[in-house]
Amino acid sequence: MADPTNRPRHVALAVVLQVRDGRLRVLLDGNCLPGGELRAGETLESCVRRHLGRREPAHVEQLETRSDPKRNPQTWELASAYLGLVPADETLPGDWSPVTRLPRLVHDHGAIVFAGRARLRAKLSYTNVGFALAPAEFTISELREIYVAALGHDVSATNLQRVLVRRGVLEPTGGQRESGRTGGRPAALFRFSSREIAITDQFAVLRPPA
Amino acid sequence: MADPTNRPRHVALAVVLQVRDGRLRVLLDGNCLPGGELRAGETLESCVRRHLGRREPAHVEQLETRSDPKRNPQTWELASAYLGLVPADETLPGDWSPVTRLPRLVHDHGAIVFAGRARLRAKLSYTNVGFALAPAEFTISELREIYVAALGHDVSATNLQRVLVRRGVLEPTGGQRESGRTGGRPAALFRFSSREIAITDQFAVLRPPA
């Protein structure tokens, strides 16, 4: 049996992402990701949630566990990273840095942020995770801005609507948004049909026979 | 700072999968997954490889870290699970149990095996991981048997070949397999073009504009 005094520190870290002002932003605590050491009796996920407190994401999932013995030069420390997503209309306290303009972060925290963004970008395409970045109700062009900021490339509102409605991810609420001062047809309001994550694009190409 | 005598044990576990005799099998150490406690100076991945020794998988990737404080009733123990894949033509020592006929495993090891199988099934569809389950050279029907065992459903040899060749995942070696005693056209031999994992099905539906 290993000497219990010679065990690594274990921290849980959160990459909490939100789109605001047309930019994908990450929550920072100074030059660190929020998080801290795992306590007895809690899971990694509850540790992450404890450190986030009231800044509760609409979706949380595990990303990866980093174990390079030199990742923290001070001490032997493992880090389990989580991805958290916050709807665009919530204003939460804290330091929200654009992911494209990160300050220098401690240890491997910068790499962990990019891993979180990569996971989000992939899942926006084949799941309904968008629900965790969007307000409860929104127009297609508002949703489009969120997708553009998160994906980092242009998205056609026409096709975004059709893809998500065809898949049953979005449904119209029946409501409408008033036109702006400059006119234009009032936009229909939509919501996500489910606020539980699900795979909506069955990309499996080697499907079971019908 | 936390009292270092009050830190959890941390083990790395391996879900090593191989197709043999038309079945997907997992390497067991008795009623446990192979693995053991992380040592100072090593990463989780090197810990896994150390415990596997000569039984070296063609592909290794991290699965997930389990942290339920009661997962091991004896002691506070985190487990980071890895997926390893071994080509069908290698005969490695050890106890290889069919995944569909697992014995009762300790703690959450059974659930971890199923998580590994789920990861494999997903990645067989949109990456070239097949290389890690297949021999260096093979016929399409040999590859088909591997896919059938791993995916758990029928796969058409015709379409398997076309999908993988179209994507550039497979290439003909030029060689042929002799016909069996019972006749039949000799089968062409193929190899995987790359033995590095890569995403081959760009399922991203919200693609950047051309």
Add this chain to the structure above:
DNA sequence: GCAAAAGTGTTGTGTCTACACCCATGT
């Protein structure tokens, strides 16, 4: 010639992109 196994041709379907066009509002 016949059975067996491998491989190709072809048709149909579903999902996506792109772009033209139509709709509803404010000034």
Add this chain to the structure above:
DNA sequence: ACATGGGTGTAGACACAACACTTTTGC
């Protein structure tokens, strides 16, 4: 009327599933 923003119609590209058909072998 016309500008502005929202929404629909439609055609083309592509990848895949299914299945008929052809090729190459052993007996």
